[in-house]
Amino acid sequence: MSDDLTTLRLRVNGETRAVVFPTHHTLLEVLREELALTGTKHGCELGECGACAVLVDGRPVLSCLALAAEMEGREIETVEGLQIGNELHPLQATFADLNAAQCGYCTPGILMTAKALLAENPRPSGDEIREALAGNLCRCTGYHKIVEAVDWAAARMRGEEGTPPAEVFYGSPVPDAPRV
């Protein structure tokens, strides 16, 4: 194991932080361990699950595969930087309201990936949302509530009114059963 240390200034959520860390440490480790930004999660540390996704210069990056030493001068965004003051970001609000975050462990990675999607495509179709998030695993939700939450957040961010249909919250109306 190498004992090399790296010292650099990281730009995280718009703030500059000086950090010293073993050179082989990933961005994930530095965020969680040096900066105590534990909102970013890990499910594999091998680039397989998407739980560790953060934004680097606006693009989703798997922080478990990125070396922190290569992050000087880059703009890093984590889930902790998503809310605006004490207000939730529309993505955060719809995720909370639609139960798109159950255990919430995959949530930070998915929120950040979705944020990048909406920055590029403010009106994504369901398939476009699914494709953008296909690298993020979630074991709790079955994914549908996440797609709906991104969809509704996008609508809110476009300034549209309205709320999701009742089925999203209550299930579909039970059909009348014609007995034969």
Added chain:
Amino acid sequence: MAEPIRKITPEEDPAPEREPRLIGKPFRRVDGRAKVTGATRFADDLSFPRMCWVRLVRSTVPHAVIRSIDLGEAEKVPGVLGFLTGKDFPIPFGILPVSQDEHALCPDKVRFVGDPVVAVAATTEDAAYEAAWKVKVDYEPLPTIGSVQEALDTPEPRIHDYGDEGNLHKVVSMTFGAVEEGFAAADEIFEDTIWYEGNTHLPMEQHSAVAVPEDDDRVTLWSSSQTPHYVHRALTKVLGLPASRIRVVACSNGGGFGGKSDPFNHEIVVAKMALKLGRPVKITLTREEVFLCHRGRHPVLMSVKTGIKRESDGRVSITAQRLQTALDGGAYGSYGVASTYYTGALQTVTYKMPAYEFQGVRAFTNKPPCGPKRGHGTPQPRFAFEVHLDKIAAKTGLNPADLRLGMLAEPDTVTANWLRVGTMGLGKCIEAVVAGSGFRERWGKLPPGRGLGLACGSYLCGAGLPIYWNHMPQSGVMIKLDRSGGVAVFCGQAEIGQGSDSVLAAIVAEILGVSLSDIRLCVADTDLTPVDLGSYSSRVTLMMGNAAVQAAERAREQIAQAVGQQLEIPSGRLVFADGRVFDATDPDTGLSFQDAVIATEARFGTLATTGSYIPPRSPGKYRGAGVGPSPAYSYSAAVIEVEVDPATGLWNPLHVWIAHDIGKSINPVLVMGQVEGGVYMGLGEVMMEESAFRRLPRHLSNALVHKFPSMLEYKSPSFADMPPVTTYLIEDPDPQGPFGAKEVGQGPLLPVMPAVANAIYDAVGVRIDQSPIHPHMVLKALQAKAKGDEARFGPKAFPEVDFGETLLVPTPAQGGDGKAINDFKDKLRSGMRSASGTMMSREEALRNKKVSVLTTELKGAR
């Protein structure tokens, strides 16, 4: 209290029944904000001053005696603080009292690749890794056992020195009613052999635990656990400390699904290491280690035989069923004895079954231990039963929906194996998915390559009995109120993502008429919260919910007395709603909730109430009757549409219609999440997920290793794989549940796998009698069909197993009393082997033991 209070009973002038304000409405979960801001503290998010790290050295061989351990090189790694080995843990543990077969670190023998042998602590995680890498363990290999068949064939060497026989951990045989007579009376007999591969929970969060030494030789463990109470018990036993000196706190779990409900080696190791080093110690498992800890779905081979009768009105009824299951248990007991019983227990609660026989065997094998995964032991036999029923429908010419609707178990009855069925919404579930999917119009009539399949399921709302025998409540809730108007609620339940915190808060808020933001929760902390047994067996909403109702109603009663007296209104007329306590007949007369509490605190002193819940007693009294009873059963039905490419065998689910009998939704958006999540997990199981193993070649140690110890290789469905899901919530409040609620965490998974198998049959006319269903299986079956062979892919035969003397239990219809008529203290199994040591056939064994088969004449005899 000193002076008596004016007695006003609610009957005097009862407030009118009010519609609940919160219950039944989709509210944002109480932990919703923390989960979307990253503020939720999972175990790995914790750190403490002077915290150090532990890594476990795990066995690289599947079965061996530990010859020696060499720590020399490891000790030299800078930053190393200390080691623990099996010598430090002489006391065994295990989740079930009957299977205390694990050691925190293996003392003398390893039983699977991944069994922990040495623990290393170091100042950094990197150093702990490096030192662990340098530990040398010398093993003397033993023959390995990789399957139930190998366990049956290889009684020696034994993986464990306990268990029913050789390498068979548990052997069960139970006969309820006149099974042979039922078969004799049948118009037709159906027999199937079906295989269900094992799979794993794959929670997104890797297990993590942090132990912190406290003053006076106390220790606190923070862990990702579904069952802090059971971890507390295991720690007490293994560390040899009084329970009062150990505190276990379950952090929010990043998913559990049953995978975090055993006490684990690493939890015990960090607690011991923290006490040894006098500083906080953390471990976070790698994903590979999560695969090795496992406790996932048992691979089960099943044989099911059912006799049916065609009734004059066209219905088909079951005359008797025999189910045999063979479970590949892996290297340790875990929940395995319960899992074995569960493969048989719930077959009777969906359809009328006058006579039933269940025989199960669980073998020890040199693989990671299996345990409870969502549905615990019941998805495998449910798959077998529902596929079997689809074949019965095809043969009898009945629509699969009508077949099932014609044989539904009745509400408020007791089954042949003595389970009490209360509310039973399966008929409504079937009708809903059938109507929603157009099943009657479309089944059997879709173009080739397209098909619809129907299947059903049922699950417990909490296991009727705790894991260790006791007479204490299974769930306790405490409420503390004070002059701030805030309501603090304490309960030992663990939030694993399912939303139990929200259920707890909502029930208390509803009853006290306050808002969710007035509620503060303290949960899953063995020092501070009343015991709740944990988040398993779908028990929390019902059991914790009932305890919460009791605690909240007691608080409401006290407040009503004080307010009633102050305002000179009969207390029964007071309404608790909108943050106020007011007169039902004159809503302007009342107090704010805070003033009401102030009045009560002034009247009675410091305020706290408790509630507790013990399930009703089950009518079954035979050995093994403890597995299966529940205060209530949930029901589910699913129709799934698939497309199958006959050229490749590739298939895809196109749409899922699912209906779940929830009793009453506490919060429908959370219920929806559980239904959709259950459907997803079921699809994963039938589409792709499997915990498969392979043997390394002899020159590479011949080890039995996990094929897929990574998230990339263990395939699970992604966003791209999920078909649309239409969900119907069937509400028919159950008197046993809080506000009528039943479970939803596990039930909706059950019908998914068989519905897919049945849909593939509808699409291309072949039977895949196993799960998961891979394209090559469909293709092979299609090829067999083209050749005129049996259009089927699946296992050929159930192994020869000597199930020993069967327990004979008369059914309720036979006038039984819930007891067996031949209960025996020690099973007569050892005497059941023939002199040559080979297994005898069951018939032969029964003949030798002169155990006659139970007949219906018994009824007359009683």
